[in-house]
Amino acid sequence: MKALICEAFGPIENLQLKDMPSPQPGPGQLVVQMKSAGVNFPDALMVQGKYQVKPPFPFSPGGEIAGVVKAVGTGVTRFSVGDRVMALTSTGGFAQECLTEEARTLPLPQGMDFDTGAALMLTYCTSLHALKDVGDLRPGETLVVLGAAGGVGVSAIEIGKAMGASVIAAASSEDKLAVCRQVGADETINYSTENLKDRINELTGGKGADQVYDPVGGAYTEQALRATAWRGKLLVIGFAAGEIPRIPLNLALLRERQILGVYWGDSTKHDPEGHQANLRQLEAWFVEGKIKPLVSERFPLERAREAIELIANRGVKGKIVVVND
Ligand SMILES: NC(=O)c1ccc[n+]([C@@H]2O[C@H](COP(=O)([O-])OP(=O)(O)OC[C@H]3O[C@@H](n4cnc5c(N)ncnc54)[C@H](OP(=O)(O)O)[C@@H]3O)[C@@H](O)[C@H]2O)c1
Incomplete structure (x- = not known):
């Protein structure tokens, strides 16, 4: 073979x-x-x-x-x-x-083709674990997704919407942002041409984001963290940009922000029942048409x-x- x-x-x-x-x-x-x-x-x-x-x-x-x-x-x-x-x-x-x-x-699952099955588990499980188990995202909250047109990014947009959040998608080009809108993002930010912190503040009426889902790292992390609300959360997913950011901790003290790590692979060993429940939730959302890789x-x-x-x-x-x- x-x-x-x-x-x-x-x-x-x-x-x-x-x-x-x-x-x-x-x-x-x-x-x-x-x-x-x-x-x-x-x-x-x-x-x-x-x-x-x-x-x-x-x-x-x-x-x-x-x-x-x-x-x-x-x-x-x-x-x-x-x-x-x-x-x-x-x-x-x-x-x-x-x-x-x-x-x-x-x-x-019945009615699921092989491509969809192959594209579902890793990214959608990561995002559901991040937003539900770690971030405890609530309906009506504002979620900012960085690298939003990528694999985990698209899944975070769809799951954020399925959980009732308002989703701001941030990515590096207009064609990537078009993909984000296609999968349900309410607002978009092109962080190659716009100031990420200023635009998040503008789109949230100065309040800031309740949660930031960050699979990118680099300079974007601090900009997005500075635009989180009182007790806003930064979900640390990954560092696709190649640079692990070093964040001044006074940013956590100010506004009582929370910086939360997400390691989905390990979480399935620590909480296998929770992982199974998340898989069932994803299958139900797929059947209801709320998520589709x-x-x-x-x-x-x-x-x-x-x-x-x-x-x-x-x-x-x-x-x-x-x-x-
Ligand atoms: N914590 C966990 O449990 C967990 C689980 C799965 C994946 N991850 C991590 O999540 C990250 C994203 O994974 P993915 O599969 O979604 O990847 P992906 O589809 O390539 O998406 C990553 C996004 O990062 C952005 N990016 C910015 N600078 C980049 C650079 N120099 N090179 C590549 N991408 C860059 C790109 O969006 P723009 O062009 O719009 O900036 C890209 O769409 C990875 O770091 C991965 O290891 C973590």
Whole structure:
């Protein structure tokens, strides 16, 4: 079977498509024939050795997939060969066949296609955990989403709206902001051409934002934090801009602001029941039409490297997927 392989940390261009032996399921594991695999920013960081998780070599990147069960290991009770599933894999997704854990695999909901299943879990679970479990977002609150046209950004807009918030989407270009409006943002800010802090204050009538969802980092973080309301919250999601901001703590003292870290992957281990409840909530919202991952581009497995390069270079709108048609 073919797989995109990383043999050493380094530039994305070093990744190669190789023939590899088919994986064999151990106890509690499944082998899934990948149909579609979601591409996420951590894939780009991981192959370069810049992510907190450093898998042993050789490995395939790819943290979430949808596909068809090809084989099941001993002890697997919820799945049979031929079932349509979606799964969180951490690694191994950009391959024709992929090993998954039963505990991290779900039936593909009725009516959901493989691309949607592959694009849903990582970003939407992150945003629901951030906004509900960490941020406790309330209906009527104002949520500012940075990097809002990216993977987690689009999911934060849709979930913010589903939770009853008023959403201000901030991104770097007009075509990205058009995507944000398309998925439900109430207001938009182009932070390449407008002052982020001033515009948030303007759009909130001087009150400031109740919550800022920040997957970008760099200079935008402090600008957005300075435009939060009394007891406003900054949700620290990631640092796609490459720079981890150093924030003067007097900004937390002033207005009793809260700076809150979000680490969804770890949270699923600390609170597995909460994670399951969030998955059920996402499925219900999908059925009700309140959320729908925006898959903007599909790359055949042979071009998986290009997909990772695109996300590393700030070129993705919504989600892109790698497919094995
Ligand atoms: N904490 C968690 O549990 C968790 C879970 C999942 C992901 N994350 C993190 O969330 C971040 C975003 O992930 P994603 O999959 O949504 O990525 P994405 O689709 O590429 O979105 C990231 C956005 O960041 C902005 N950006 C600004 N400067 C950038 C730069 N130099 N390079 C690339 N993007 C830049 C871009 O928007 P503009 O062009 O509009 O600025 C881009 O759309 C990553 O840091 C990831 O590690 C965290």
